[in-house]
Structure formats: C-alpha cells, structure tokens
Amino acid sequence: MSDESMPELRREENVADEQKAKQQTRPWLTPMFVGIGLGLVIALGGLGVLTQLPPRQQKAVADKVPPQANPVMTVTVAPVQATRVSRTFNTTGTIAARDLIPVLPQANGLQVKIIPEDIKEGTYVKKGQVLAILDDSMLQAQMSGARAEIESKQADVGSRQASMVSQEATVESYQAIVRQKKADLAQAKAKLEEAQKNYLRYRKLAIAGAISLQELDTRAYTVKTAVEVVRVAEENIRGAQANVLSAQANTGSAEANIYKAKADVRSSVAKAIQLQTQLKQTVVRAPISGIVAEKLARIGDVTGIPPQTQVGTVIGGTQKLFSIIRDGRLELQADVPEIQLPQVEIGAAVQISSDIDSRVQLQGRVREIQPLVNDKRREATVKIDLPLTNLLRPGMFARAAITTNSAIAMVVPQKAVQPQADGSAMIFTLSGDDLVRSQKIEVGEPINSELVEIKNGLQLGDRVIIDGAGYLKDGDRVRVSQ
Structure with missing residues (x-):
C-alpha cells in the first residue's frame, strides 16, 4: 500500500468511528426509523392495491371510512x-291568625287618654306592655273620698272603744257596790241573829219574873229593828245588782257599736281596694305577647260606648280596643x-x-x-x-x-x-x-x-x-x- 493511500484510509476509518459513536449515543433512533419505514411500506402497498381496483370500488371503499367529526362543544353530564x-x-x-286574642277594657265609662305612638297594627308587643291609658281623674277623686272615710271610721272605732272602756269601769264599780252591800247584809244578819238570841234569853227571864216586861219589849224592838236592817240590806243588794246588769248591757251595746264601726272601716277599705284595682285597670296592658292585628281604640273614646263605626267590635257588651295574634x-x-x-x-x-x-x-x-x-x-x-x-x-x-x-x-x-x-x-x-x-x-x-x-x-x-x-x-x- 502506497504512502498516498494511507491518509485516505485513515479518513474513512475516522468517519466510520464517528458514525459508530453516534449510533451508540442515540440507540432510540433505530426503532423509530424502523417504524417509519414499515409505515411507508404499508401505506404504499395499500395505495397500490387501491389503484389496482376499479374506480367504482375505490369510491365505495372511500365512503365506508367516514372522517372523524370534531366535538361541537364541552358539556357536563349527570346520571339519572x-x-x-x-x-x-x-x-x-286564606291566611288567618292561629289564635286572635281580643283586648277589652276592664273599666267601662272611662275616656281613652293616651295611646303610645309605637302601638300600631303590625307591631310586635310583649306580655304586660302598655297599650293604652284611660283617664283616671274621677277614680282618683273617689279614692281620696274613700281614704277620708276610712280615717273617719277608724276614729269612730277609737271613740267607741273608749266608751266601752268607760262602761266596763262602771260595771266594775257597780260590782264593787254589790260586794259592799252583801257585806252590809251579812253584818245585818249577824246583828239580827244576836238580837233574836238576846230576846229569847230575856223572855225566859221575864217569865221567871227576873226582869220587867218593859225590858222584854225593848229586846223585841231591837229584833224588829235588826230584821228591817236585813231587809234594807237585801234591797240595796238587789239595786246594786240591777245597776251591774244595766252597766253590763251598756258595755254589750258599746261592744256592738265597736263591731259596727270596725265593719264600716272594713267596708271603706274594701271600697278603697276596689278603686285601687280600677285605677290599675286604667292602664290597658297586652295580655299576651304577639302582633297587634287590630287597633280599634282612639284617643277620646269612652270605654263601653263604642263609636258608631265600631258597633261590630263589641264582645259580651264590652268594646274591643285591640286584637293581638298570639306569638305572631x-x-x-x-x-x-x-x-x-x-x-x-x-x-x-x-x-x-x-x-x-x-x-x-x-x-x-x-x-x-x-x-x-x-x-x-x-x-x-x-x-x-x-x-x-x-x-x-x-x-x-x-x-x-x-x-x-x-x-x-x-x-x-x-x-x-x-x-x-x-x-x-x-x-x-x-x-x-x-x-x-x-x-x-x-x-x-x-x-x-x-x-x-x-x-x-x-x-x-x-x-x-x-x-x-x-x-x-x-x-x-x-x-x-x-
């Protein structure tokens, strides 16, 4: 191998090494490329088959695969x-009051003087709340007279009690006289008894001739005198006892007068209590808690005498002032x-x-x-x-x-x-x-x-x-x- 070909060979080896290194650093690319390739092959094959069909069959196949529609909107669902x-x-x-309570005046013939401003139809009131105040001037005058009468009757009771004490003292005085008269009677009887004894003894002496008849007559007179003294003493006792009975009768009368005077006081007190009760009744209060359904009373009306427009509001002969729906x-x-x-x-x-x-x-x-x-x-x-x-x-x-x-x-x-x-x-x-x-x-x-x-x-x-x-x-x- 020549020196000129060596550099070229080294370059090819370097490129191969770089590609190998890239494949080692990205191993996930291989499956992806394989999948893409298979998809292309299947798609091309399908197109090839489709192109080989007649045009009419191609249209039928296309109609059997409808396009996927997009959602119209987002909704919420719930199960039945x-x-x-x-x-x-x-x-x-119709709506009605479950329990409608009438408010009637407890004292008739009195004028309606005050109705609080907050008392109106539809107002909720509590039990005992003031609904109206009646004119009590006449009752106040009667109350003053009743108090004066009580004081007078009580003074009369005191006077009669003093009279009775005096009568009791008189009775005691007469009883003392009776006791004194009885003592005088006892003394007179004792003297009579002594005179009688002396007379009997002197009589024997006279019969024996020891004394004269004149002396005997003196003793007989003494007996007669003693008998008279006893009779007078008994009369005195009876007179004194009569005085006692009379004084006791006067005492009983005085005691009866005291009872009558005390009864008059009680009657006057009862009258005053009645007037006091009527004075309390001049304040008309709510008998229950609830809502005022009707306000019929007006300032100036006289209780027990309903105005011509309220003839239908009379219950049991008494004018109705208000009506309240119990507890609303x-x-x-x-x-x-x-x-x-x-x-x-x-x-x-x-x-x-x-x-x-x-x-x-x-x-x-x-x-x-x-x-x-x-x-x-x-x-x-x-x-x-x-x-x-x-x-x-x-x-x-x-x-x-x-x-x-x-x-x-x-x-x-x-x-x-x-x-x-x-x-x-x-x-x-x-x-x-x-x-x-x-x-x-x-x-x-x-x-x-x-x-x-x-x-x-x-x-x-x-x-x-x-x-x-x-x-x-x-x-x-x-x-x-x-």
Whole structure:
C-alpha cells in the first residue's frame, strides 16, 4: 500500500468511528426509523392495491371510512338517579291568625287618654306592655273620698272603744257596790241573829219574873229593828245588782257599736281596694305577647260606648280596643274537596307559595281538619300551621301543596330538560364517550329548585347532558368536562 493511500484510509476509518459513536449515543433512533419505514411500506402497498381496483370500488371503499367529526362543544353530564318523591295535591286558602286574642277594657265609662305612638297594627308587643291609658281623674277623686272615710271610721272605732272602756269601769264599780252591800247584809244578819238570841234569853227571864216586861219589849224592838236592817240590806243588794246588769248591757251595746264601726272601716277599705284595682285597670296592658292585628281604640273614646263605626267590635257588651295574634303565629285555612279529604293526614307536610310574592316558599304542617263539610261547596277547611314569617298577613291568598304519600322515582337536574313547542319535553343523553342522542321524556313533579321527576323515557344510570344541552342536536359529538 502506497504512502498516498494511507491518509485516505485513515479518513474513512475516522468517519466510520464517528458514525459508530453516534449510533451508540442515540440507540432510540433505530426503532423509530424502523417504524417509519414499515409505515411507508404499508401505506404504499395499500395505495397500490387501491389503484389496482376499479374506480367504482375505490369510491365505495372511500365512503365506508367516514372522517372523524370534531366535538361541537364541552358539556357536563349527570346520571339519572333514584330518590324518594312526595306525592301532593294542590289547593288554595286564606291566611288567618292561629289564635286572635281580643283586648277589652276592664273599666267601662272611662275616656281613652293616651295611646303610645309605637302601638300600631303590625307591631310586635310583649306580655304586660302598655297599650293604652284611660283617664283616671274621677277614680282618683273617689279614692281620696274613700281614704277620708276610712280615717273617719277608724276614729269612730277609737271613740267607741273608749266608751266601752268607760262602761266596763262602771260595771266594775257597780260590782264593787254589790260586794259592799252583801257585806252590809251579812253584818245585818249577824246583828239580827244576836238580837233574836238576846230576846229569847230575856223572855225566859221575864217569865221567871227576873226582869220587867218593859225590858222584854225593848229586846223585841231591837229584833224588829235588826230584821228591817236585813231587809234594807237585801234591797240595796238587789239595786246594786240591777245597776251591774244595766252597766253590763251598756258595755254589750258599746261592744256592738265597736263591731259596727270596725265593719264600716272594713267596708271603706274594701271600697278603697276596689278603686285601687280600677285605677290599675286604667292602664290597658297586652295580655299576651304577639302582633297587634287590630287597633280599634282612639284617643277620646269612652270605654263601653263604642263609636258608631265600631258597633261590630263589641264582645259580651264590652268594646274591643285591640286584637293581638298570639306569638305572631299564622295558619293557612285551606279548602279541600271532600273527595280528597281521605288523603289528608294530621302532621302532613305542606308547601306554601304565593302568586304575588315569589319569596313565599314555606314549609307548613297540617294541624287540624275541621269536622264539618260545607254543604254547598262540598269542601272542608284544613288548618295548616305556618312558620314565623313577615311575608304573610291575615287575609292574604296562598297556595298549598299537601303531601299525601311518597315513592321512589327517577330524577334528573331541571336544567337538563328541554321543553318543546308542542308541550312535550326532551332530554339529551350521552351515548358512548362523546355521541349525543335526543330522547323524549315524560316529566313528573319538581322535587325542589334543582331536580325534577322523570316518569318515562329514561333508565337509571343514563347519563344526561346538563350544561350546554340547549345548543345541541341529535348526533352531535361533544367533549365531556371532567
């Protein structure tokens, strides 16, 4: 080998070494190149076969391979689910106070003097709050007279008690005289007894001739004198005892006068207490807590004498001043046809709504079913308790959906249902991964603001299109949002 060919050979060896090094540093290129080559061969072979077919067969093959459509839009889907659905029937009624309490004056014939400015219809008042104040000037005057009369009667009792003390002292004095007279009588009897003994002894002496008859007569006179003294003493005792009885009678009369005077005091006190009670009744207070439904009283009205415009507000002969809805509780008095009454149960849930106020979406409960059916309309009144709310007032009209029973039903979001011009409804379902299919359905009752019942047309587990359903048609392809 010549020297000229050596450099050329070395260059070729260097190039081969560089290519070998590149192949070692990029081993992943080999499979890629192999795959590309195989693809080209298959494609060219297919084109060759296709070119060998007649033109008519070439067109048929081309029609059997449709082009892949791009997704129309991105949508969200939800499965058809089963849930418990309440069956209801609809009726109407009037809002009324559940318990309307009249406020009557406890004192008649008094003028309404003050009504606080914050007492108005619709105002919430607490039990015991002042609703009105009546003029009490006449009662105050009567109260002053009653107090003066009590003081006078009490002074009379004191005077009569002093008189009785005096009478008791008189009785005691007469009793002392009786005791003294009895002592005098005892002394007189003792002297009489002694005189009689002396007379008997002197009589014996006179009979024996020891003394003269004149001496005996003296002793007989002494006996007569002693007998008279005893008689006078007994008379004195009887007189003194009579005085005692008279004084005791006067004492009893004085005691009776005291009892009468005390009774007069008690009567005056009772009258004063009654006036005091009437004075308290001049302040008209709320008997319960609740909302003022009616304000009938006006300043200047006289209680018990209703104005001509308030003749219908008299209850039991007494003018009604106010009426209060106890605790602000309202009820719906719904009219239910008699054929539907068997479906209504006490405690059943009721959905309350209003045609004029969309905010009224309340949940009530059946509290009472009136026993009488109107013989003209063939309806009964069903009373439905309402929750506390400021959206309703007595006398308003409202609608009620009364729950009768519940069952398991299929539900879908309301946004998935597409109303049609003929009154029917349609829904789009997702077939496969991206293909849209339209399906006619039969819609039942709305479950809430988001779900609606499907009676027919779907099966549990079907995927319905929600967002974007209004812009689709049957056969569209969509992309499902994850």
